Amino acid sequence: xxxTNILLVGEAEVKANSTIETxxxxxxxxxxxxxxxxxxxxxxxxxxxxxxxxxxILDNRNNGTAxxxxxxxxxxxxxxxxxxxxxxxxxxxxxxxxxxxxxxxxMTDDQxxxxxxxxxxxxxGYYIIKELAAKKSLLQFVNEENENTCSTEExxxxxxxxxxxxxxxxxxxxxxxx
Numbered sequence: 001x002x003x004t005n006i007l008l009v010g011e012a013e014v015k016a017n018s019t020i021e022t023x024x025x026x027x028x029x030x031x032x033x034x035x036x037x038x039x040x041x042x043x044x045x046x047x048x049x050x051x052x053x054x055x056x057i058l059d060n061r062n063n064g065t066a067x068x069x070x071x072x073x074x075x076x077x078x079x080x081x082x083x084x085x086x087x088x089x090x091x092x093x094x095x096x097x098x099x100x101x102x103x104x105x106x107m108t109d110d111q112x113x114x115x116x117x118x119x120x121x122x123x124x125g126y127y128i129i130k131e132l133a134a135k136k137s138l139l140q141f142v143n144e145e146n147e148n149t150c151s152t153e154e155x156x157x158x159x160x161x162x163x164x165x166x167x168x169x170x171x172x173x174x175x176x177x178x
């Protein structure tokens with residue numbers, strides 16, 4: 001599954017469902033979507049869920065096997081809204097600043113005026129709120145689904161650097177690392 005490059009939302013769909021203009025080059029959007037999907041979404045929904053969806057999509061593409069209603073709903077109602085919102089947040093910065101052989105440049109158009117950094121941060125904050133709402137909905141779906149199933153696989157997910165300690169070993173009952 002590591003070599004598979006399937007985007008769960010396309011750049012045209014991001015443009016159609018956000019304030020990103022249709023004249024934006026697909027390259028930057030596809031890179032952003034791919035990065036968010038492989039790094040953030042995979043971690044949020046879990047490796048098994050993520051790879052299961054990609055396998056189902058590949059099976060659908062290669063063999064015509066229909067996606068389950070659960071997979072369709074999961075993608076349409078939870079994954080796509082999250083990916084679209086997260087793409088807009090990343091796009092705000094990545095489209096404004098470009099990495100070139102001359103260094104980091106702020107791009108402007110001859111007919112457009114640049115925004116102040118405060119305005120840019122306000123706009124980014126607006127879309128971060130939208131992303132967080134979509135993320136919360138996505139996580140709620142995954143968590144509710146996990147409560148209704150009993151996994152037989154061992155969970156090898158990363159705890160993000162948290163170190164959990166048995167509270168009975170410390171007199172205060174508090175974890176000294178957190």
